[in-house]
Amino acid sequence: MRTFFFRKSTSDKDLQVFQEELRGTRPFFLIFSFVLIAMYMFAFYSDRTLLRPTKLIPLILLGIFHGALYWFSPHLTFDRRWMVPYFLVQGIILFTINLIAQNQGILLGLYLALSGAAVGIIEDIRKGIIPVAAYAILASVNQVLAWGWGSLFGWWILFGPMMFFVVVYVVMFTRETQSRRRTQLLLKELEAAHQQLAEYATKVEDLTLSAERQRMARELHDTLAQGLAGLILQLEAVDSHLGQDHPDQAQDIVHQAMGRARVTLADARSAIQDLRDGTPSVDNLSDAVRQEVERFTTATGIPCELELSPPKEIPISVHEHARRAVAEGLTNIARHAQANNVWLKLGESEGMLEIALRDDGIGFDPTVKLGGHYGLVGLRERARLAGGSLELISEHGAGTTLTLVLPLEDQGAES
Template structure:
């Protein structure tokens, strides 16, 4: 590991510098120099045999701190200048202790060892005790203060790192949720589009095909040919709607000439397919956004589909009005009606409500035995 290599280099360099310092002193006796040299050699040996294992082994950490205290204290007893080893001994203890409590105990142990070394070297005179006690005390206090400060910074850094990782995890989860929500929303959109376009076209094809079959059974080829032509037109319309859905382009009914013309074409087509009289009633309308036109057209398509499937009606009217509350497209029929409060299994009314909710609109249904009116109201300026 990189930090072990650098710490090993620091230990070796410190030992060499202290050895040069010991040899350069004039007041040391040869025996003191030999003792200090042995202490320095023991310091280096202890590091390379036990110290480098102390980062991953609690027992090795305990043994190394004990050896460090003995070596430094012994070295100071021969040569007081070896007290400089505290500069590397205290940081080593903080790094390998494993906890703040163990680091404090280790620092105090080394300080006591250095103090004992000073007393062995200089004796117990008040002057020496004051001098060396001050040196040991200041070194210990500085080591504890610096170690606690760095430990707190490291703790805050770890907390911030955990917070960053948690935020990244939360961001990933939100991204996954957003992606799933987007997929679900797109599926719902496609389901509405398919239901309101291709499904209705296919339903119309089935009805017209059944009528053509009856015409052929009744030996009425001319009427059957008209129904076959209508089948072809409906199939082409369904194909065009499918292509528009695949390319995410505007609905086929909206060709750029306005919503009223689109509703007229819709009414004409339903009249041909169902032989139901469908009329369009609309006054002057304000400028309407394309998204709003799509919602109006889809609501009218779905309402007429419900009339064809459920109402048994003979007439239907599509009306569009505008006031301060917004645009309202209403589809009224003279069918048998139904109870709007009952639960329905179909997708029609629910799909219309969901589509209107996207543009902050609402759906209202009035029904009785005399017929049904579906009101779809859209605020002016609303867009999906």
């Protein structure tokens, strides 16, 4: 019989809860109506004077009004502004009924029932004591008016324990109801949370699959695509030398291309293994960068001024990102820059690994997205995953400068 006694406002959710609880109170009101009718019939049977029209008619009318107020009490007390008027009107009705009836059974039954209902409606024993005390006083007044002061002590010996039992029973029943209500609410919240977690799990799975696809794309680009691009450049150089009747130089480049093919195959196998166990292979970063620069210079004939001062300790993930970035940057220069000179600087600055790659080529507009060029996208993704930054400065006719800054603290496994 919860009525939201302390609620300042009501919401649609409150109304839904109220309707559900109202359906649960209907059996209680049916039982109460049956007991009320049986109590009146027993009183009429035991006291024939109550069958006189002057008593019978007002008792029946007041009884019907009293029972109707019980039935509508959830609606009447839903708004706390009607709480006090409801208890006041019920008290007046009971006082009038007992003035007319002057029957001990009716006196005890009605006041005990109304006191228990008051505690159940308010759902707070401390505030419920107020209407209970008021009804006890009214019942005592009815007792004194009907049977005199001499009967009050003996009547309280009977009424007091019964009132205490009713209040305690209603309090225990109310607490059990509140506990069951909280349990049902928690179950609903748990079900909603479980559904939300299932939705989140689906989203995480989708994101994980997307991240894995991106990672595989980066690895394929940084191994097979870069390797094949390098082989194409070397084969073009061989064709050029053969056309100029320089077989010795062409043969040297062919040997380098064969070595490049073996390295590409090894890198592809290493990348596949890395995708399986998540642990990239590691070699010396300076040596790896020198090898990339040597292959670039041999294949393109473009000189590259190299300045290397790497930190002593480099995390595995940072090492891998740095090596791939250098390879991608040199490949882009060889394929697109039409440069005459290249400068590469690798060193440590304020706890960060900084790679600066510059050329004096034709340059381009960085704001224009070029379809099919995955390299710069991969570089940006690597910078993001490593917790670093990528800066690209270029304009037509002024060359290009690519600066990659990576933290030397390991940011964890790739997503």
